[in-house]
Amino acid sequence: MDDASSASKGNADAGSMPTSHQQRSSGSGPLQPPAVATVASIARPHGHELPFVTPSSYLRPRPSSSAARKMPEKPASPLDKDQIQGLRSIRDFLKVRTSYDVLPLSFRLIVLDNDLLIKKSLNILIQNAIVSAPLWDSHNSKFAGLLTATDYINVIQYYCQFPDEMHKLEQFRLSSLRDIEKAIGASPLETVSVNPMRPLYEACRRMLKTRARRIPLVDVDDETGREMVVSVITQYRILKFIAVNNEHNTVLLKKSLREIGLGTYKNLATAKMNDSVLNVVDMMVKQNISCVPVVDAHNHLLNVFEAVDIIPCIKGGAYEELSSSVGEALCMRPDDSPGIYTCSPEDRLDSIFDTVRKSRVHRLIVVDDDNRLVGVISLSDILKYVLLHGEEDDINEP
Known part of the structure; x- marks a missing residue:
């Protein structure tokens, strides 16, 4: 694995003759070549062996030390073959289906004008029980x-860094979000989109590249040439689309989560029920995460605080609610909240897809037999494994 060390050893081999391959002339017959011809041995009178390679030795082909030590590949087991076949079939499926195919027969889309006050946009999201919405620039008629x-x-x-500007927040519009991002050094507003008639595989790759959990479908009107926002698809909807339409392929994914190394298990951010919401928000920003598991003093899993739990806390612009505890914020969740889903490291990927097929899952929390926190598996982790595992290309390719 360490190429630098392998190269160093190979250069050392070229510098002197291996002891095991040194031979002396005995007069009883011609010298026999060594088993592995790394360098040539030149006959000299007894006691005058060449300690170094001759110039002609450099002209002879010589296998590298790493190649000589390379072990034969272990034949793939039936389990490995099924796993590879299942992943390839799912990828082929995503390449022939479009993003439009993922949409339900009937759906509602709420698009917010860029000139809308941030405070009003928050109320619209809460009233319609949604956590995101496409923005529309009415001045330029574009997404x-x-x-x-x-x-x-x-x-x-922004409120925390510039408390004196608090009175201005009431007048901030959605178009001001870019100014807020620049002021605090945050990532810019997500503007990635995909044409609904493009392969679903392309939408998945763009989501992974930008680390977006959802992507808008934007088409162009043939007559006017203007953009049209068709809908928004999420990672959950894509994975459910796979689970529902590819059960014959997902059942082949029988390797355990531990075997495939799915999820995050080190340096997990956690919170307690009495921690303030503001502290948890700060933790999420610094670690660039969308959720924080809530545990007790013994690391037993109690709940999960998600980024969307922020929305009810600041309803109506009441930013003072951020000083409330995590436990109080979780009590503001709607009654139809899906709750949390747990799994063990020994659960198989096919069972995860079965859960996605039957339930509204946003992530899975890995726990041990005593319900202690072990890790977190995001939908991005699952999608990335399905699309990229075993592929030679990387995530940055289109």
Whole structure:
């Protein structure tokens, strides 16, 4: 694995003859070549062996030390073959289906004008039980980005860094979000989109590249040439689309989560029920994460605080609620909240897809037999594994 050390050893081999390959002339017959012809041995009178290679030795082909030590590849087991076949079939499926295919027969889309006050946009999200919405630039008749809970977190960060500007927040419009992002050094508003008639595989790759959890579908009107926001698809909807339409392929994914190394298990951010919401928000921003597991003093999992839990806390512009505890914020969740889903490191990927097929899952929390926190598996982790595992290309390719 360490190429530098392998190269160093190979150069050392070229510098002197291996002891095991040194031979003396005995007069009883011609010298026999060594088993592995790394360098040539030149016959000299007894006691005058060449300690170094001769110039002609450099002209002879010589296998590298790393190649000589390379072990034969272990044949793939039936389990490995099924796993590879299942992943390839799912990728082929994503390449022939479009993003439009993922949409339900009937759906509602709420698009917010860029001139809308941030405070009013928050109320619209809450009233319609949604956590994101496409933005529209009515002045230029074009798609202007996607409003998510992260943008409200940026507003909170702005409030914390510039408390004297608090009175101006009431007048901030959605078009002001870019100015807020620049002021606090946050990532710009998500503007990535995809044409609904492009392969679904392309939408998945763009989501992974930009680390977006949802992507708007934007088409162009043939007559006017103007953009049209068709809908927004999420990672959950894509994975459910796979689970529902590819059960014959997902059942082949029988390797455990531990075997495939799915999820995050080190340096996990956690919170307690009595921690303030503001502290948790700060933790999410610094570690660039969308959720924080809530545990007790013994690391037993109690709940999960998500980025979308911020929205009810600042309803109506009441930023003072950020000083409330995590436990109080979790009590503000709607009654139809999906709750948390747990799994063990020994659960298989096919069972995860079965859960996604039956339930509204946003992430899975890995726990041990005593319900202690072990790790976190995001939908991005699952999507990345399905699309990229075993592929030679990388995530930055289109």
